[in-house]
Amino acid sequence: MSQLSQLAETLIGSEIVRLGNEISARIRNGEKIYNYTIGDFNPEIFPIPVGLEAAVVKAYKEHYTNYPPADGLLELRNAVSHFVKDTQGLDYAANEIQIASGGRPLIYSLFRTVVDKGDKVIYAVPSWNNNHYTHMNGGVHCVIPALPENNFMPAAKDIAPHIKDAALICLCTPQNPTGTTLDKKELEAICDLILEENARRGQKKLYLMFDQMYCMLTYGNTHHYDPVSLRPEMKAYTIYIDGISKVFAATGVRVGWGLGPAHVLAKMRALLTHIGAWSPMPEQHATAEFFAQKQEITTYLASFKKELEERLWRIYDGLTVLKQKGYAVDSIAPQAAIYLTIKFDLKDKRAGSKTLDTQSDVTDYLLNEAKLAVVQFYAFGADKTSPWYRLSVGTCKKEEIDEMLAKLEAALQKLS
Numbered sequence: 276m277s278q279l280s281q282l283a284e285t286l287i288g289s290e291i292v293r294l295g296n297e298i299s300a301r302i303r304n305g306e307k308i309y310n311y312t313i314g315d316f317n318p319e320i321f322p323i324p325v326g327l328e329a330a331v332v333k334a335y336k337e338h339y340t341n342y343p344p345a346d347g348l349l350e351l352r353n354a355v356s357h358f359v360k361d362t363q364g365l366d367y368a369a370n371e372i373q374i375a376s377g378g379r380p381l382i383y384s385l386f387r388t389v390v391d392k393g394d395k396v397i398y399a400v401p402s403w404n405n406n407h408y409t410h411m412n413g414g415v416h417c418v419i420p421a422l423p424e425n426n427f428m429p430a431a432k433d434i435a436p437h438i439k440d441a442a443l444i445c446l447c448t449p450q451n452p453t454g455t456t457l458d459k460k461e462l463e464a465i466c467d468l469i470l471e472e473n474a475r476r477g478q479k480k481l482y483l484m485f486d487q488m489y490c491m492l493t494y495g496n497t498h499h500y501d502p503v504s505l506r507p508e509m510k511a512y513t514i515y516i517d518g519i520s521k522v523f524a525a526t527g528v529r530v531g532w533g534l535g536p537a538h539v540l541a542k543m544r545a546l547l548t549h550i551g552a553w554s555p556m557p558e559q560h561a562t563a564e565f566f567a568q569k570q571e572i573t574t575y576l577a578s579f580k581k582e583l584e585e586r587l588w589r590i591y592d593g594l595t596v597l598k599q600k601g602y603a604v605d606s607i608a609p610q611a612a613i614y615l616t617i618k619f620d621l622k623d624k625r626a627g628s629k630t631l632d633t634q635s636d637v638t639d640y641l642l643n644e645a646k647l648a649v650v651q652f653y654a655f656g657a658d659k660t661s662p663w664y665r666l667s668v669g670t671c672k673k674e675e676i677d678e679m680l681a682k683l684e685a686a687l688q689k690l691s
Contacts, residue, residue, distance in 0.1 A: 282411065282568075286411065289404075290654035292313075292686075294312050295312045295313040298312055311647070311649050311666045311671060312650050313667060313670070314521075314613065315669050316524040320670065320671075323524055324572070326568045327562070330565050331528065331561040332547065334556070334561045335557045339560050343555070346370075346372075346540075346544050348559045350560075351530075351563040354562070355534075355566070357566065363501060364398050364504060365504065365515075367534045368396030370528055371535060371537050371542045373532060373543055373555055374532050374533075375532070376529040376555070379531075381531055382486070383411070384550070384552075385482075385514055385543055388546065389482050389539070390409075390413075391442065393413065393414075395414065395442060396414040396445065397416070398418065398444070400652075401452050401453065402447055402451070402452075403451040403655060419433045420657075423618075426455035426610070427453040427607075428458075429457075432463035432464075435468055438469075442482070443482050443483075444483050446465070446484065446485050446486065447485075448485075448486075448487065449490065449612040451614065451665075452616070453614060453651065454471065454611055456497055459500045462501075462505060466506040469483055469509065470512075473512060483502060483512055484516065485609055486517075487517050488517060488521050492521065492613065493610065493611040494611060497610045504523055513534075514539060516533055519562060521612070575578070585672045585673065586676065587609035588609055590666065590671075591609055596652075598615055604620070605617070605620070606618065616665065618663050618664070620662045622634055622660070624690040624691065625690055626640055634662060641686065645687075646682055647679060647686075649666045650664060650665045650667075651663075
């Protein structure tokens with residue numbers, strides 16, 4: 276077989292998608308698996324809001340099926356402007372908003388806009404896809420290991436030694452894969468580092484990619500903080516990544532937006548015109564119409580968050596019981612998003628005549644014996660030996676939680 280480009284030959288596909296596809300194939304073949312791998316939703320459990328669905332259907336019936344504007348429909352950008360003002364107090368004009376088909380093309384185009392080959396990109400691990408985007412753009416990986424004692428969020432003191440000459444810092448809060456959040460003090464400290472560094476620099480500035488796709492899915496006393504609200508001067512250097520995918524269970528509807536300096540978004544827009552990763556015209560019309568339905572949004576979110584939080588806490592409580600019984604499991608209390616950070620410290624334990632020599636063996640054992648499918652933090656850039664996992668509740672049926680925990684305990688009992 277002929278050799279392809281260096282990028283093609285070195286690119287690693289999504290471990291999460293690969294794993295999810297394998298699990299789906301086993302389920303189709305009749306196997307009962309508790310599939311908590313994909314950061315997606317089962318529409319039968321978590322449908323999109325009725326008003327959004329009706330608006331999408333209406334837009335197609337009204338034949339909004341041509342190309343959208345390169346920066347997105349003006350009425351949608353205005354609707355997003357009002358939405359972020361109402362929900363976060365952020366002031367962004369229409370020319371500071373870029374619409375795309377979800378967060379991925381926005382993230383890719385941002386990397387291409389601010390990262391030259393050989394530029395440093397600072398990101399924590401575990402985190403979603405920063406390693407792949409850095410590789411695709413020829414950036415230098417500046418990896419900050421995030422620790423459980425910090426809820427797997429990066430600390431300013433760990434970023435500080437690497438900030439000189441970096442092109443981009445990537446933050447995601449609430450975090451995928453951990454479901455944890457960056458606290459106010461730490462985010463303020465990171466913002467101050469960026470502001471100090473940019474005051475020292477000439478024309479090529481350090482930018483912050485702030486992925487807040489899950490910002491409205493916080494639970495209990497957890498509060499979402501953002502850079503521009505804490506440090507208004509950060510508006511010149513921050514590009515927010517957001518959309519309807521997670522907050523409205525609308526992963527397949529494909530409407531995302533970036534907020535940021537107009538001159539940065541203009542270059543991202545130019546890239547997107549060549550990629551063609553626009554959000555579909557009907558979905559743009561529908562989202563603009565839906566954002567005016569404030570009461571439905573409030574009602575939907577109250578129910579949606581309640582259902583997600585109940586699942587997260589029930590699984591967390593179940594794992595806590597297993598930990599109290601002496602099993603080598605652990606988890607971090609739910610804070611946000613649709614994820615639970617869990618730990619299976621089972622390496623070197625024996626299952627009959629077989630030893631679980633690697634963390635991959637542990638993952639396979641959980642799948643084959645407990646029928647539990649979760650994603651190892653290795654898929655998010657962490658070390659292969661990490662015993663921590665992401666569990667997603669987007670496809671979780673409440674009536675199966677106790678059954679799943681019982682099967683898990685039975686599998687743990689077999690280990691010695």
